[in-house]
Amino acid sequence: MNLLLNEIKQKLLEKGLKVTPQRLAILQALMTHKNHPTAEMIIEYIRYNHPNIATGTVYKILEVLVEKELIRKVQTEKDIMRYDAIMDKHHHLYCSESERIEDYVDSELDELLEAYFIKKGIPDFKIEDIRLHLNGKFLNLE
Amino acid sequence: MNLLLNEIKQKLLEKGLKVTPQRLAILQALMTHKNHPTAEMIIEYIRYNHPNIATGTVYKILEVLVEKELIRKVQTEKDIMRYDAIMDKHHHLYCSESERIEDYVDSELDELLEAYFIKKGIPDFKIEDIRLHLNGKFLNLE
DNA sequence: TTATTAAAAGAGAATGATTCTCCAACAAGT
DNA sequence: ACTTGTTGGAGAATCATTCTCTTTTAATAA
Numbered sequence: 001m002n003l004l005l006n007e008i009k010q011k012l013l014e015k016g017l018k019v020t021p022q023r024l025a026i027l028q029a030l031m032t033h034k035n036h037p038t039a040e041m042i043i044e045y046i047r048y049n050h051p052n053i054a055t056g057t058v059y060k061i062l063e064v065l066v067e068k069e070l071i072r073k074v075q076t077e078k079d080i081m082r083y084d085a086i087m088d089k090h091h092h093l094y095c096s097e098s099e100r101i102e103d104y105v106d107s108e109l110d111e112l113l114e115a116y117f118i119k120k121g122i123p124d125f126k127i128e129d130i131r132l133h134l135n136g137k138f139l140n141l142e
Numbered sequence: 143m144n145l146l147l148n149e150i151k152q153k154l155l156e157k158g159l160k161v162t163p164q165r166l167a168i169l170q171a172l173m174t175h176k177n178h179p180t181a182e183m184i185i186e187y188i189r190y191n192h193p194n195i196a197t198g199t200v201y202k203i204l205e206v207l208v209e210k211e212l213i214r215k216v217q218t219e220k221d222i223m224r225y226d227a228i229m230d231k232h233h234h235l236y237c238s239e240s241e242r243i244e245d246y247v248d249s250e251l252d253e254l255l256e257a258y259f260i261k262k263g264i265p266d267f268k269i270e271d272i273r274l275h276l277n278g279k280f281l282n283l284e
Numbered sequence: 285t286t287a288t289t290a291a292a293a294g295a296g297a298a299t300g301a302t303t304c305t306c307c308a309a310c311a312a313g314t
Numbered sequence: 315a316c317t318t319g320t321t322g323g324a325g326a327a328t329c330a331t332t333c334t335c336t337t338t339t340a341a342t343a344a
Contacts, residue, residue, distance in 0.1 A: 061322090135270050222329095
């Protein structure tokens, strides 16, 4: 049993979820592929080892994982949902020419923003979380 | 003919779009209601004066308006799209307990961010636009 | 003002991601 | 191993959105 799977098991148990092969596979797929995949992409990947997993099951599991805060939905302008297993604070780089979305981690920026809003504040709004959407072009090939 | 409608006509003509009652109604609805409505909400509102407008027409017009940059899609975690007619640079406040989304304009913040990224830069990424998603709770009633 | 024509709207079917239902299988504690 | 509530499978159902095809209309020119 590899280390990642044990880690995932642990996460599931901590949230009071039963450990099942399907859940392990989906979380493992999401933690391995950091490209913010769609449900479709996850299904395709998982079917290599789990040929019989039902699409409805995948959607249901993704929903549960989002609810339990083990993964996140990624906001896009498309009606196809994408998912993210990185739960540490980070922002996203959105390609304006493709569907590519990359993580952007910058604790200096986070501190800057936090300080800014502590000083400035927003009337009648209590900030819980700040996420930047940086739209632009990637200069390297994926 | 009221001022807003003339203004909207102008916008359409500038983009090379024919001026139709349906397009006027949709843009007028979006410019009047700044709540980032769904297509469904726009249809419901418009039908008061345009009982016969087809839903397909509304979707088609919204698509054209997005393409011509007269309106924007608002990113959410739902698979129901929402639209925004405010094209000036602004950010969004997302309510963590409801579907409410409010605009947040802050040119001081924009300058701060611009300066930060000019200084810092992101490897292999050319920023075109920076949008903040501020998640939290509204302390007033809508 | 009317004629012309490409663009746009209408109606309703089609699509496709996601959700739901209902039953069988299974994980986890006894 | 046994029991039970939870979870997965299969496929139908849903519903926002898109597509197709036809009719209407806005904008231009005669």
